[in-house]
Structure formats: structure tokens, C-alpha cells
Amino acid sequence: MKKILIVDDEKKVRRLVEVTLSIDELEILHASSGEEGLMKARESMPDIILLDVMMPGLDGIEVCRLLKKDPATKHIYIIMLTAKGQQADKKKGFAAGADEYFVKPFSPMNLMDKINKILNK
Amino acid sequence: MQSPKDMGIRAKIIAAMIALLVFIALLSFWASYMHEKKSLLTNMQDNAVILNRALIISITNQKIIAEKVNLQTLVEELSLTEGIFGVWVIDSSCRITSATFREQVGEVASSHLISNALENGYYVSGFDTKMGEQVYSAVYPLKKGDKILGLLEVAFELREYLRARPRDQVQLAAQMKRDSRIMAESLSYSIENMRDVNELIHIQRLVDRLTVESEIISRIMIVDDNSRITACSDLSKVGTIAADKGVKAIINGAEIYTRLAPRQKIYMFDMPLRIDDEFKGVVSIGYDATEYYARLSEIFRFGMLISGMGILMGILLSFQVANPIIRPIQRLTEVTKGLAAGDLSQRAAVNSKDEIGALAVAFNKMAEDLAYSKDKIDQYSKTLEKKVRQRTQDLEKTNRELIVTQNELMESNIAKSEFLGITSHELRTPLTTLLGYSELLLTRDLTEKQKKEFLGFINEESIHLSKIVDDLLDISRIGAQKDFGLVKKPVDLADILLKNTNFYSGVETGKSIIVDTEENLPLVSADKERIDQVVKNILDNAIKYSPDGDIVCKAFAKDDMVWIGIQDYGIGISKQDLPYIFDKFFRVKRKKTAKIVGTGLGMSIVKHIVESHNGKIDIESELGKGTTIVFGLPRLLDYVRKDTD
Structure with a gap:
């Protein structure tokens, strides 16, 4: 079973992603902060991480950088899912090692399609 | 050698006068010399004409006499x-x-x-x-x-x-x-x-005798009409053909031919020899011109002496003439130098009424004008310096202000950019909920519980979105210098405080809010909704920025004002950030505040609302220890509190 980790301090967003991806083949994991997300990623080694940027404590960019720096976790596909939609923000995300950049608000259907494509690869 | 351009006026005048005098002296000398020469020649020519004629007459007479004497002798001999x-x-x-x-x-x-x-x-x-x-x-x-x-x-x-x-x-x-x-x-x-x-025989004798005895005759030559020399001082030439130019000229019809032979110092004078009007030949006499040349030399030396004396006199005269002209100019030059050196009190002496005197008068006038102008310029310069200094200070002040303004603008721009980013983020977050859940509601088969849950999310975020929009509109009004259209009525601040603390206590904040209000607190004239907005904002911040600890709220009267104070024990604000806390778009940049929702407009709006009520607002904060915000509004002095209010 494929694992997807959602790291976002907004409960509503985590819930939205969870409901969107609620299919049998996927295991959805939650983390409400950067530190928690980092820890869960290392523990459960998800296939995909949906990572918010602005979070109290360790932000998403830093989490992404640490994961991509770590040989054990660098293979994890990281999708930045954030409300920071400016070009400079995207550059920062990709510079940190993000594989995909999704700007909020997003269409649950589009996110679903994207996840499916990644997993099918 | 000094070029004429570099010569002084004195030297130029002297040189010009000397040149003129030398020219006049040489001209006079040359004219005199030529006159003398011509006079000597004329004299010599006149003498020669007389002598030649006398010689011709002598020759003629001698011949006649000789003829007669010889005929008489012959006649007397024959008579015997x-x-x-x-x-x-x-x-x-x-x-x-x-x-x-x-x-x-x-x-x-x-x-x-x-x-x-x-x-x-x-x-x-x-x-x-x-x-x-x-x-x-x-x-x-x-x-x-x-x-x-x-x-x-x-x-x-x-x-x-x-x-x-x-x-x-x-x-x-x-x-x-x-x-x-x-x-x-x-x-x-x-x-x-x-x-x-x-x-x-008699002509040759005459020639010999004249040549020997005459002091002024150097050579005599008698030539017949065939250019053959019949008598000559130099006997060896008798019988030869004369080749002289003068002889040829006379034979060719000239009446007189003269020429000077400078080497031999002889003056040659040729005339035709006519007896009884019949051309017989040429009489050519060479007169001794030694005296003529000596005289000329003497005249030349004398002329040179006179010219030299003239030049010497000219030089002395030039100095005598030039000095009275030059000295005043020199004095004027000295005064001009003094003037040029900055001594504007210098004046030229006016000793004459000539052009130099007029120049000195004009110079003095110019010096006076110059002194007057300099005084004016000095005065103007001082005024100008003062003005320039003042302008410079003004400019420096303006520059400083501009720099401050520029910095403020830059900071404002940065804050605005940040604000846009934050606003965008703040708008996107509720929009994510709205769009995401509405799409799920539309596309998925959801349970009733899910639908209710999701609609609840949508409602919350709609309210949140509405609050953001209200803040943005308020700040837009502040930016456009517009008032909030306050509707003032007697308001009890304690009521507003209690209402809000009750609301936040009701919300799941996990905070303990302590409220302390004075009894019979004076009323204030205020727009109730706006003051409610102020209290809500301050409380909201206190809750957001104090993850741990309680919040203490007070309402009290002091100095004709009614005050509300809200104190938290949260993260606090640094001294560096504190002065800007009421600025638009300002938001403390710290990791701990990164996720805290807010546009950075709340405190700016709060301050504006308070001041719109002629109130005062103050903040005290210490990093890590918490923040206290106090605002007061003027009390209604003549208002009688009723229980129904």
C-alpha cells in the first residue's frame, strides 16, 4: 500500500486532502508541524509528502531541504502544497528540492490526478 | 633680443622718435650730399666749359697768330x-x-x-x-x-x-x-x-704747356674729325685713333659729353672744336677731380658727424619728450598694480589736464566704481553666503527628510510587498477550504455528517474571509484619509470589554481571561461597533501571541478619560520593533509568529479608530515577557448615567 504524508498546521486542509485521497490503495498520514512531519517521514518512509510551507516552528522549505539532504529520505516525492504562490516562493521550494509545487487554493480533482500519475510511475 | 611687442611704451616712443630722427637726419644728409655733389659737378662743368672754350679760342688764335707771324716773317724775308x-x-x-x-x-x-x-x-x-x-x-x-x-x-x-x-x-x-x-x-x-x-706744332705746344702748367688739367686730347689724335698730353697717343666714348659722342653730334672716372679721379669734358663754324674735331680735357672727391668725402664725413650728433641729440630729446609722457603712465601702472593686488583705496595723481590727466581722472573714477562694486559684491556675497548656508541647511534637512521618507517608502514598499504576500496567503487559506470542500460537496458522494462538517468549514472560512476583507477596506479608508463615518453615542467601555472577554472565553482558546472593571465607570462618546472592533483586535492579538499564560483585562477612569488595558504574558515585542507596531503593514517577523494569522493591519486600524475618537493608545512590551496595550477615550462630563444605558 502506498503511503502519503500530509504536513500542514491547518486541520481543515489536512482533512480536505485526506477526504480527496480517501481510496483503498492509499494510506494517509498526518502531521500538524514541520518537526512532526520530519519525524513521520523518517519513520514511515511515505511515497509522497504533501508539504505546507508556512508552519510554526520548522517550516516546509526547511523540512524539504532536510529530507532531500538525507540519503534515506531523498527519494521521497515531495509536493509543496502552499498558499505562497509567488514566483520567488516557487523558486525557493524547488531550490530546497521539491519535486512539485501546488498553490492553494487547489482543485481536489487535480490533486488526485497528480497523485495518481506519480504513483503509477 | 627683446621683440617690439614686448617693449615698454617708453622704449617704443624712444625707438620711434630715434627712428624718425635718424630717418630725417639721413634724408637731410643725403639731400645735402646730393645737392653738394650736383653743385660741385655744375661748378666743375661750368669751369670746364669755360676752359674748353678758352682752349678752343686759344687754339684758334694761336693758329691765326702763328700763321700771321710766320707769314710776316716770310713776307719780310721775301722782301729782301x-x-x-x-x-x-x-x-x-x-x-x-x-x-x-x-x-x-x-x-x-x-x-x-x-x-x-x-x-x-x-x-x-x-x-x-x-x-x-x-x-x-x-x-x-x-x-x-x-x-x-x-x-x-x-x-x-x-x-x-x-x-x-x-x-x-x-x-x-x-x-x-x-x-x-x-x-x-x-x-x-x-x-x-x-x-x-x-x-x-703750335697746338701740341699749347697742349703740353697747358698740361704742365695748369693745376686743374690732368689730360688734354685734340682729335680731328676722323677720330685721329692730333695733339695729346701723352705724345705716344698722337696719330692713333681715339676710342673714348666722349669723342665718339661728340663726333656723332653731341655738344657736350662729361663723365667722372672715380679711379683716376678725373672729370672728363668733351666739346666739339669748330673754327669758323666748321667742325674740325674734338677737344677732350680731363680735369683733376681730386678736389671734387676730397670735397665730397669731406661733405660725407661732415654729414655723418652731423647725423651722429643729430641721432645723439634725438636720443636725448626722445628721453626728454618720452619721460613726461611715461612717468605719469608708470605711476598709473603702479597704482593699477596696487588696485589689482586688492588695495582699492589706491588713486592716481592728476598732475595735468592732457590725455594722461584725463586717463588718471577716468582711472580714479573706475577705482571708485570698483571699490563701490566690491563693497556691494562683498555685501551681496555675505548675504549670498548666508542664504547659501541657509539653503544648504534646508537642503540637508530636506535631504535627511527625503532619506527618511525614502527609507520609509522603501520600508513601506517592502511592508506592502510583504503585506501582499501575506494577504494573498491569508486569502488563499480560506479560499482553499471554500473551493476544496465545495468541489468535494459537488463531486463526491458524501455522508450527511461529512456534508455538515464541510459546510461548517466553509462557513468559518467565509467569516474569516469577510474579516480580512473588512480589515483591508478599513486600511484602505485610512490610506485615503477618510474617516470611518463614526456614529457616536454614549457608550460604556466596560460593557464592550466584558462582551468580548466573554466571547473569547467561550472560544476554545485554552486561555484564562481575567477581567477587572471599575464600578460606575463614566461613559464615553464613541461608535460602539468601532470600539468593539478595537477591543476585539487587541484581545485577538493577546490570545494569538501568548501561547502560554493568562490575559488580564481592566477598565478604569483616570484624568477625564476612560481606559481599557489588556495585558498578556506572551512572546512580547522587541524594543526594535515596538515603535512600528502601529504602522500599516507592520508585522513582527519571527518564527514564532510565522503561522499566526494576521495581515499586520489590525493595530494600525486600532490606533486610527482610537485617535478618531480623540483618544490615546499606548503599548508596553518586553520580549519574552508579554505585552500591555492601554487605550483611553475622553469621558462624557455632562452626561448623567442612567440605568437603562
């Missing part, structure tokens, strides 16, 4: 011949030029024989009477060519004839006729020869 009574030479005008009887020379001869001979031009003879005695006369014409120059008359004694017998008298008469003819022809021939020889 046996049988000859007497001999007479008569000129063409019948005047006796030589005669056996000397007392007869000069008398006019008259006889029929003479008349016949002159008329016919040939020999005649016959009996005649001379001095009372009978003679046999033979008259023979003396000719040169066809021209009769005179007559030769020879008278034979008739003593033997008279003693002879008549028969013999015929023979004697024939013999006398024959003898007289031979004698006359012979005599005539002798006379001709004698005249030519004597002529030459």
Missing part, C-alpha cells in the same frame, strides 16, 4: 730778295694781314689788280704804283679748294726796266710777269705748307 719792292698778304676782305711794310698790316688794300683777282679768282699782273713808285704787281689768289682765303701780292721794282731800252723793256716785262707768277705760286704753296705745319 733782289728786285722785289714789296710783298703783301691780303685776306678775303682786302685787309692787309702781312706786309713788307709792317705799318700797313691792318689797312685795307685797294687796286684794280686786287679787285680783278678777287672777282675772277685767278692770277692777274700789271703795272701799278706803290708808295709813289712805279712797280710791276702780280696778284695771286690763295685758295683752299674753290674758296679764296686771300691774295698774295708781290711788287717788283722797275729800276732796271726803266733803265732798259724800250726793246728790252718788253722782254723784261714778260720776264717779270713770268717770274712774278712763279714767285707768287711758289710763295702761295709755301704759305699753305707753313700754315699746316705751324698749326700742328
Whole structure:
């Protein structure tokens, strides 16, 4: 079973992603902060991480950088899912090692399609 | 050497005057010299003309005298011949030029024989009477060519004839006729020869004598009409052909030819030699011109001496003339230098009424004007300096203000950019919920519980979104300097505080809010909704920025004001950030606040609302210890509180 980790301090967003991806083949994991997300990623080694940027404590960019720096976790596909939609923000995300950049608000259907494509690869 | 351009005026004037005087002196000298030279030449020429003419006359006279003397001697010698009574030479005008009887020379001869001979031009003879005695006369014409120059008359004694017998008298008469003819022809021939020889001998003698005795004649040359030299000071040249230009010129028709031979110091003077208006040749005399050249040299030396003295006098005169002109100019120059050095009190002395004096007067006027102008300029300069200093200070102040403004603008821009980013983020977060859950509601088969849950999310985020929009509109009004359209009424601040603390206590904040309000708190005139917004904002911040600890709220009256104070024990604000806490778009940048929702507009709006009520707001904070915000509004002094309010 494929694992997807959602790291976002907004409960509503985590819930939205969870409901969107609620299919049998996927295991959805939650983390409400950067530190928690980092820890869960290392523990459960998800296939995909949906990572918010602005979070109290360790932000998403830093989490992404640490994961991509770590040989054990660098293979994890990281999708930045954030409300920071400016070009400079995207550059920062990709510079940190993000594989995909999704700007909020997003269409649950589009996110679903994207996840499916990644997993099918 | 100094070029004329670099010379001083004195030197120029002196040089000009010297040059002028030298020119005048040389011109005078040259004119005088030429005049003297011409005068000397004229004088010499006049002398030469006289001398030449005298020589020609001498030559002519000498020839005539010599001829006469020789003819007389011949006549007297012939007279001694046996049988000859007497001999007479008569000129063409019948005047006796030589005669056996000397007392007869000069008398006019008259006889029929003479008349016949002159008329016919040939020999005649016959009996005649001379001095009372009978003679046999033979008259023979003396000719040169066809021209009769005179007559030769020879008278034979008739003593033997008279003693002879008549028969013999015929023979004697024939013999006398024959003898007289031979004698006359012979005599005539002798006379001709004698005249030519004597002529030459006497002219050469004359030439030699003149050359030796005359102090002024260096050379004499007599040339015949064929250019052959017949007499000359240098005997070796006699008989040769003369090649002188003067001789040729005279032979070619010139009347006078003169020339100077500077090397030999001779003045050559040539004239034609005419006897009885007939051109006979050329008389060429070389006069000694030593005196002429000596005189010229003397004149030249004298002229040079005079010129030198003139130049010397000219130099002295130039100094005498130049100094009175130059000295005032020099004095003026000194004064000008003093003026140029900055001493504007310098004035030129006015000692004359001439152009220099006028210049000094004009200069003094100019100096006065200059001093006046300088005073004015100094004054203006001081004023200008003051103005410039003032302007500079103003500019510096303006610059500082501009820099401050620029910094503020930059900070404002940065804050605005940040605000836009934050606003965008703040808008996107509720929009994510709205769009996401509405799409799920539309596309998924959801349970009723899910639908209710999701609609609840949508509702919450709609309210949140509405709050953001309200804040943005408020800040937009503040930016446009517009009021909030306050509707003021008597308001009890304690009521507003309690209402809000009750609300937040009701919300799941996990906070303990302590409220302390004075009883019978005076009312204030305020827009209730806006004051409610103020309290809500402050409380909201206190809750957001204090993850741990309680919140203490107070309402109290002091100094004709009614105050509300809200104190938290949260993260606090640094001293560096504190002055900007009420600025628009300002938001404390710290990790701990990164996720805290807020546009950075709340406190700015709060301050604006308070001040719009003529109120005051203050903040105290310490990093890590918490924040206290106090705001007060003027109390309603004349208002009587009613229980129903």
C-alpha cells in the first residue's frame, strides 16, 4: 500500500486532502508541524509528502531541504502544497528540492490526478 | 633680443622718435650730399666749359697768330730778295694781314689788280704804283679748294726796266710777269705748307704747356674729325685713333659729353672744336677731380658727424619728450598694480589736464566704481553666503527628510510587498477550504455528517474571509484619509470589554481571561461597533501571541478619560520593533509568529479608530515577557448615567 504524508498546521486542509485521497490503495498520514512531519517521514518512509510551507516552528522549505539532504529520505516525492504562490516562493521550494509545487487554493480533482500519475510511475 | 611687442611704451616712443630722427637726419644728409655733389659737378662743368672754350679760342688764335707771324716773317724775308719792292698778304676782305711794310698790316688794300683777282679768282699782273713808285704787281689768289682765303701780292721794282731800252723793256716785262707768277705760286704753296705745319706744332705746344702748367688739367686730347689724335698730353697717343666714348659722342653730334672716372679721379669734358663754324674735331680735357672727391668725402664725413650728433641729440630729446609722457603712465601702472593686488583705496595723481590727466581722472573714477562694486559684491556675497548656508541647511534637512521618507517608502514598499504576500496567503487559506470542500460537496458522494462538517468549514472560512476583507477596506479608508463615518453615542467601555472577554472565553482558546472593571465607570462618546472592533483586535492579538499564560483585562477612569488595558504574558515585542507596531503593514517577523494569522493591519486600524475618537493608545512590551496595550477615550462630563444605558 502506498503511503502519503500530509504536513500542514491547518486541520481543515489536512482533512480536505485526506477526504480527496480517501481510496483503498492509499494510506494517509498526518502531521500538524514541520518537526512532526520530519519525524513521520523518517519513520514511515511515505511515497509522497504533501508539504505546507508556512508552519510554526520548522517550516516546509526547511523540512524539504532536510529530507532531500538525507540519503534515506531523498527519494521521497515531495509536493509543496502552499498558499505562497509567488514566483520567488516557487523558486525557493524547488531550490530546497521539491519535486512539485501546488498553490492553494487547489482543485481536489487535480490533486488526485497528480497523485495518481506519480504513483503509477 | 627683446621683440617690439614686448617693449615698454617708453622704449617704443624712444625707438620711434630715434627712428624718425635718424630717418630725417639721413634724408637731410643725403639731400645735402646730393645737392653738394650736383653743385660741385655744375661748378666743375661750368669751369670746364669755360676752359674748353678758352682752349678752343686759344687754339684758334694761336693758329691765326702763328700763321700771321710766320707769314710776316716770310713776307719780310721775301722782301729782301733782289728786285722785289714789296710783298703783301691780303685776306678775303682786302685787309692787309702781312706786309713788307709792317705799318700797313691792318689797312685795307685797294687796286684794280686786287679787285680783278678777287672777282675772277685767278692770277692777274700789271703795272701799278706803290708808295709813289712805279712797280710791276702780280696778284695771286690763295685758295683752299674753290674758296679764296686771300691774295698774295708781290711788287717788283722797275729800276732796271726803266733803265732798259724800250726793246728790252718788253722782254723784261714778260720776264717779270713770268717770274712774278712763279714767285707768287711758289710763295702761295709755301704759305699753305707753313700754315699746316705751324698749326700742328703750335697746338701740341699749347697742349703740353697747358698740361704742365695748369693745376686743374690732368689730360688734354685734340682729335680731328676722323677720330685721329692730333695733339695729346701723352705724345705716344698722337696719330692713333681715339676710342673714348666722349669723342665718339661728340663726333656723332653731341655738344657736350662729361663723365667722372672715380679711379683716376678725373672729370672728363668733351666739346666739339669748330673754327669758323666748321667742325674740325674734338677737344677732350680731363680735369683733376681730386678736389671734387676730397670735397665730397669731406661733405660725407661732415654729414655723418652731423647725423651722429643729430641721432645723439634725438636720443636725448626722445628721453626728454618720452619721460613726461611715461612717468605719469608708470605711476598709473603702479597704482593699477596696487588696485589689482586688492588695495582699492589706491588713486592716481592728476598732475595735468592732457590725455594722461584725463586717463588718471577716468582711472580714479573706475577705482571708485570698483571699490563701490566690491563693497556691494562683498555685501551681496555675505548675504549670498548666508542664504547659501541657509539653503544648504534646508537642503540637508530636506535631504535627511527625503532619506527618511525614502527609507520609509522603501520600508513601506517592502511592508506592502510583504503585506501582499501575506494577504494573498491569508486569502488563499480560506479560499482553499471554500473551493476544496465545495468541489468535494459537488463531486463526491458524501455522508450527511461529512456534508455538515464541510459546510461548517466553509462557513468559518467565509467569516474569516469577510474579516480580512473588512480589515483591508478599513486600511484602505485610512490610506485615503477618510474617516470611518463614526456614529457616536454614549457608550460604556466596560460593557464592550466584558462582551468580548466573554466571547473569547467561550472560544476554545485554552486561555484564562481575567477581567477587572471599575464600578460606575463614566461613559464615553464613541461608535460602539468601532470600539468593539478595537477591543476585539487587541484581545485577538493577546490570545494569538501568548501561547502560554493568562490575559488580564481592566477598565478604569483616570484624568477625564476612560481606559481599557489588556495585558498578556506572551512572546512580547522587541524594543526594535515596538515603535512600528502601529504602522500599516507592520508585522513582527519571527518564527514564532510565522503561522499566526494576521495581515499586520489590525493595530494600525486600532490606533486610527482610537485617535478618531480623540483618544490615546499606548503599548508596553518586553520580549519574552508579554505585552500591555492601554487605550483611553475622553469621558462624557455632562452626561448623567442612567440605568437603562
